[in-house]
Amino acid sequence: MFKLEARPQPSRLMSLASPLLALLMTVLLGIVLFVLLGKDPARGLQMFFWEPIKSAYALSELALKATPLVLIALGLAVCFRSNVWNIGAEGQFVVGALAGGWVAMQADAQSVRGLIVPLILLAGVAGGMAWAAVTALLRDRFNANEILVSLMLVYVADLLLGWLVYGPWKDPNGYNFPQSITFLAVTKIPRLFDGWRVNIGVLIALGAVGAFWVLLFRTYAGFALQVGGLAPAAARYAGFSSRRALWMALLLSGGMAGLAGALEAAGPLGQLTPYVPAGYGFAAIIVAFVGRLHPLGIIFSGVLMSMFYIGGELAQSRLGLPKSITGVFQGLLLFTLLACDTLILYRLRWKK
Amino acid sequence: MTADMESYALLIAASMNAGTVLAIAALGLLINERAGIVNLGAEGMMLVAAIAGFATAVHTGSDVLGFLAGMVAGGLMAAAFGLLVIWLNTNQYAAGLALSLFGTGFSAFVGIGYTQEKLGPRPHFDLPFLADLPWVGGAFFRQHPIVYLAIALTAALAWFLYRSRPGLVLRAVGESPESAHALGYPVRRIRLAAVVAGGALCGLAGAYVSVIYTPLWVEGMIAGKGWIALALTTFATWRPARVLLGAYLFGFVTMLQFHLQGQGVQVASQFLSMLPYLATIVVLVLISSNASFIRANMPASLGKPFFPGS
Numbered sequence: 001m002f003k004l005e006a007r008p009q010p011s012r013l014m015s016l017a018s019p020l021l022a023l024l025m026t027v028l029l030g031i032v033l034f035v036l037l038g039k040d041p042a043r044g045l046q047m048f049f050w051e052p053i054k055s056a057y058a059l060s061e062l063a064l065k066a067t068p069l070v071l072i073a074l075g076l077a078v079c080f081r082s083n084v085w086n087i088g089a090e091g092q093f094v095v096g097a098l099a100g101g102w103v104a105m106q107a108d109a110q111s112v113r114g115l116i117v118p119l120i121l122l123a124g125v126a127g128g129m130a131w132a133a134v135t136a137l138l139r140d141r142f143n144a145n146e147i148l149v150s151l152m153l154v155y156v157a158d159l160l161l162g163w164l165v166y167g168p169w170k171d172p173n174g175y176n177f178p179q180s181i182t183f184l185a186v187t188k189i190p191r192l193f194d195g196w197r198v199n200i201g202v203l204i205a206l207g208a209v210g211a212f213w214v215l216l217f218r219t220y221a222g223f224a225l226q227v228g229g230l231a232p233a234a235a236r237y238a239g240f241s242s243r244r245a246l247w248m249a250l251l252l253s254g255g256m257a258g259l260a261g262a263l264e265a266a267g268p269l270g271q272l273t274p275y276v277p278a279g280y281g282f283a284a285i286i287v288a289f290v291g292r293l294h295p296l297g298i299i300f301s302g303v304l305m306s307m308f309y310i311g312g313e314l315a316q317s318r319l320g321l322p323k324s325i326t327g328v329f330q331g332l333l334l335f336t337l338l339a340c341d342t343l344i345l346y347r348l349r350w351k352k
Numbered sequence: 353m354t355a356d357m358e359s360y361a362l363l364i365a366a367s368m369n370a371g372t373v374l375a376i377a378a379l380g381l382l383i384n385e386r387a388g389i390v391n392l393g394a395e396g397m398m399l400v401a402a403i404a405g406f407a408t409a410v411h412t413g414s415d416v417l418g419f420l421a422g423m424v425a426g427g428l429m430a431a432a433f434g435l436l437v438i439w440l441n442t443n444q445y446a447a448g449l450a451l452s453l454f455g456t457g458f459s460a461f462v463g464i465g466y467t468q469e470k471l472g473p474r475p476h477f478d479l480p481f482l483a484d485l486p487w488v489g490g491a492f493f494r495q496h497p498i499v500y501l502a503i504a505l506t507a508a509l510a511w512f513l514y515r516s517r518p519g520l521v522l523r524a525v526g527e528s529p530e531s532a533h534a535l536g537y538p539v540r541r542i543r544l545a546a547v548v549a550g551g552a553l554c555g556l557a558g559a560y561v562s563v564i565y566t567p568l569w570v571e572g573m574i575a576g577k578g579w580i581a582l583a584l585t586t587f588a589t590w591r592p593a594r595v596l597l598g599a600y601l602f603g604f605v606t607m608l609q610f611h612l613q614g615q616g617v618q619v620a621s622q623f624l625s626m627l628p629y630l631a632t633i634v635v636l637v638l639i640s641s642n643a644s645f646i647r648a649n650m651p652a653s654l655g656k657p658f659f660p661g662s
Contacts, residue, residue, distance in 0.1 A: 004440070006659075085445055138633065142641040147392065147445070148583045149636060152629040155576050159629075163622035282453055289446065322464040324571070327457020331396075334450040335436070342440040 004346040014344045019290050019301070022337035029332055039319055047318065048311030048329075058310075060198040064268065065309050067201040068093070068260035070302035072284035074212045075253030077293040081216070083229035084249040088135060088150025089257040090281025091157035092128040096258025097265040098161060099127025101180060101272045104187040104265065105169070111186045120187060120266045121204075121259060128258015129251050131157065136250040140243055146250070158277055165272050180272040189267040201263040206299075208256070213295040225249065257281060279327070283309075286334045305330065361490040363604075363611045368495060371596075371603025372502045373557050373565060377581035378588070378595045379502075379509055380553025384430075385585055386513065387546035388526035388653040392448025393433055395578030396455020397426040397551050398558030403463040405559025406569045410469050418563045419498075419556055426555020427548045429455065434547035438540050441657045456572065466569040474567055496564050498556075503596065505553075510592040522546060526651035529658035539658055554578065576629060583632045587639050589649035598635075605631045 027045065034044040052062045072089050079086045100120040107116050131153060138144040162178075171181045189199040216222040228235040228245040235242065260280065265272060287305050291297030312326030377394060384391055391397075401422035409418030433451050436442040475496075478484075482493040513519040522542060524532045529539045561577070562569055580602060588594035609624030617624075640646055 004659075087449060138637055142637040143643045143646075144633070144636040144640045145583075145586065148579060149633050151579050152576070152583075152632050155629045156626050159622040159626050163620050166622070167620055282456075285449060286453065322461050324457055324460035324464065328454070328461050329457075331450060331454025331457050335432075335447075335454055338442045338447050338450055339436055339440055342442065346441070 003349050003351040004342065005349045007345060007347055010344050011347075014340075015292060018340040018344060019292070019297075019337060021340045021343075022290070022333055023304070025336040025340070026329055026333045029336075030329060033325075033328070037321065039321065043319060044315065044321075047314040048307055051314050052307045052310040057196060060193065060196045062303060062306050062310060063202045064198045066299075066302040066306035067205045068264055068280045069284050069287045069305050070205045070298055071201075071208060071260040071263070072253075072257045072281060073287035073291060073298045073302060074208055074295060075256030076284055076288040077291070077295070077298060078212065078216065078222075078225065079249040079253045080288060081229050081293050082225040082245045082249045083232070084246055085147045086132065086135065086150050086250055086253050087147055087285060088132075088152075088154050088281070089253060089284055090277055090279065091150065091154035092131045092254040092257035093261040093264075093281045094154075094157040094161050094277050095131040096124035096128035096261030097269075097272065097276045098157075098164065098261075099258065100124035100262025101169075101183070101265045104183040105181060107184045107187045111184070113186050113190070116187050117189060117266070120189075121262050124258045124260075124262020124265075125255040126258065128254040128256070128261060130254075131258070132250040132254020133247075136247050139250075140246055146246075154277075154281070161272065161276055162274055165274055169272065171271075178274055182271045183266060187266050188270065189263055197268050199263070199267050201267060204259070204263070205302075209295045209299060216295065221248065257284075283330055286330050286337075289334060290337055308333075357487060358490065359611070359614065361487050363607055364491040365494065366607040366610070367600060367604035368492070368499055369565065369603065370606045371600035372496075372499045373561055373577055373599075374581050374584060374602050375502045375596050375599035376498075376505065376560065377554045377557035377578060378584040378599060379505055379592060380426075380550040380557070381581055382550075382585050382588070382590060382592060382595055383509070383522075383553070384543075384546045384550035385590060385654055386526045386651055387522050387543045388529060388651055388656065388658070389434070389437060389543055389547050389550075390444050390448065390582075390655045391430065391433060391451070391547060391550060392445055392582065393429065393451025393455065393551075393578075394448075394554050394582055395574055395576065396452035396459075397429045397554040398455075398561070398574045398578045399459035399572070400429060400455045401426045401555035401558030402562035402573060403459045403466065403569055404555075406469075406471075406562035406567075407462075407466055409471055409563045410466065413472065415475070415563050419559045422555040422559025422563075423552040424555070426558060427552040430547045430551020430554070431544070433551070434544040437657070438543050438547070441659055444655050444657075452578070460571045463569050463571065467571075469569065471563065471567045474564065496560075498560055498564065502599075506592045506596040513592065523651070526653055529653055533658070533660050539660065543658075554581070557581070580628060580632050583636055586646070587635050589639070589646070590651060591649075602628060602631065 031041040034041040052058055100123050103120045103123040135146050135150040138149050139146045165178045165180055169180045171179055191199045224240040225245050228240055228242050283305050287301045291301035308326050308329050312323045315321040315325055316323040381394055404425035405418040405422035408421035409415055429451060433447055436447045437444045477496055479493040483489045521537055525539050525542050533539045584595055584598050587598045606628045609627055
């Protein structure tokens with residue numbers, strides 16, 4: 001039988017190889033799934049790994065979908081590194097979209113793009129932060145488990161969105177559909193190229209990657225956060241405040257999720273509907289882990305997860321498979337990743 | 353008897369029914385938490401069990417087979433989770449999350465063909481004589497057998513944990529796996545058994561939702577009940593009887609919205625639907641603010657990996 005044997009120190013190689021191994025296993029399981037469903041596996045893989053990158057336009061769509069994932073995952077990486085389990089990013093995303101959307105709805109003919117767009121994004125950040133602050137406050141003040149509180153707030157945020165688009169924010173000329181007015185053109189997040197949906201959100205995400213890298217690896221605050229996550233006792237001894245870390249991690253990740261929500265609402269969506277929550281907040285958890293909680297890794301895993309989303313949509317339109325196949329692959333990827341991660345700390349030994 | 357009284361009887365019956373879902377899932381989670389394992393995958397297991405149970409009930413026409421299918425589905429998923437966290441030492445939070453995310457996607461994927469399906473007429477169960485009693489009959493004695501099973505399960509689990517030797521061993525594994533290991537107990541196998549039992553009960557709860565409680569299949573239909581069940585174990589400070597009472601309380605909060613709407617309360621339905629989620633947060637805040645109280649009741653090794661011979 002195989003036995004696990006602790007390595008003298010964690011393997012750096014395995015830490016990088018594990019996501020690739022997990023991807024390989026997910027692809028193999030995907031092939032099995034396609035065969036079981038009677039679909040040509042080659043066609044299936046083509047939808048996921050070739051179609052999303054085969055043209056400049058396809059790449060622009062890939063970048064568009066990767067943007068919210070990367071933004072949210074950056075914040076979550078800080079959380080998970082400091083051992084704060086914020087899994088309610090989906091709710092913070094929705095509240096960010098609501099706050100940004102509210103600003104966008106206030107725009108009129110006199111609005112200036114250079115002013116309203118930054119306001120929308122700031123409102124999104126503030127909304128996401130406020131939603132995450134509830135979790136931080138209840139954790140800090142009352143010791144309430146942040147996993148459950150942040151998750152419950154996802155349902156509350158979804159219902160809040162539902163109330164607004166079915167009630168006070170419903171478009172009076174919208175044929176009674178549950179949706180807000182279409183935001184004025186002036187509020188649109190500026191696009192990078194004419195005719196393509198990809199917008200400056202991509203640049204913001206890339207800038208955020210750099211900022212988070214600096215924060216995590218070049219600042220004292222980032223260092224203190226991570227010590228708190230790795231060795232709480234050492235952090236206490238060093239005088240790093242765990243409360244500060246909790247608030248910082250939750251506010252940062254809430255703000256990032258809210259920013260992603262505002263970019264989505266005033267970007268590709270252009271109005272608020274019950275379909276604002278698209279699962280990005282949950283998928284970003286996987287993005288963060290697959291990207292090794294490292295800003296540069298998150299770019300790659302964000303693009304990969306974006307391929308899963310686009311591949312799922314293509315599998316639906318071209319192969320007649322349900323779109324939810326994306327969720328299956330996302331879950332499988334995280335599951336196999338966690339299994340492979342064992343090899344970072346342990347090695348397999350054959351034992352009789 | 354006034355119509356008002358009658359509506360209260362119905363509210364009690366509905367609360368018990370809704371609470372039963374939470375109770376069965378939370379009792380399952382209690383078993384694996386008593387053995388030291390937190391499984392955040394409850395929501396995912398319940399979703400997969402819900403579609404497995406519903407599909408089986410549709411094809412076989414048997415509710416009982418539906419429940420069994422749900423239990424098998426939940427048990428299998430829990431076993432995969434157990435192998436990861438018990439043998440491969442994976443972080444329990446991350447692995448549980450993976451299970452929930454996978455379950456959400458997988459159930460939506462396999463359930464796509466069942467959204468239009470319907471089950472035959474749902475059975476009615478009236479306890480002889482008792483069901484005909486005025487008021488109490490309607491409140492307590494016209495329930496599905498699983499509702500009574502949940503009560504029996506609570507009693508059985510309380511007996512098992514506090515009055516039987518295997519129960520003592522299970523608790524020992526959750527309090528101090530090192531000591532249990534030193535005494536020669538197979539800690540990891542006991543933990544796996546507890547995790548699988550927990551998954552099977554979550555599965556039963558999930559199948560009950562799709563076969564009896566709201567007999568249909570909709571994507572994401574568990575709607576957070578798995579997460580609420582997780583909160584319930586903390587709320588109940590890991591005691592079976594308190595789990596059951598807490599579950600009924602949450603069942604009541606869930607049903608209150610329909611009762612209030614029936615009474616013509618002028619609040620948007622979305623706010624009433626928030627009640628169970630907000631109640632969970634409030635309860636967590638109330639119970640957790642006394643940190644030493646929680647620590648005194650929590651299984652001492654909850655969430656901590658155990659790796660013999662390292």
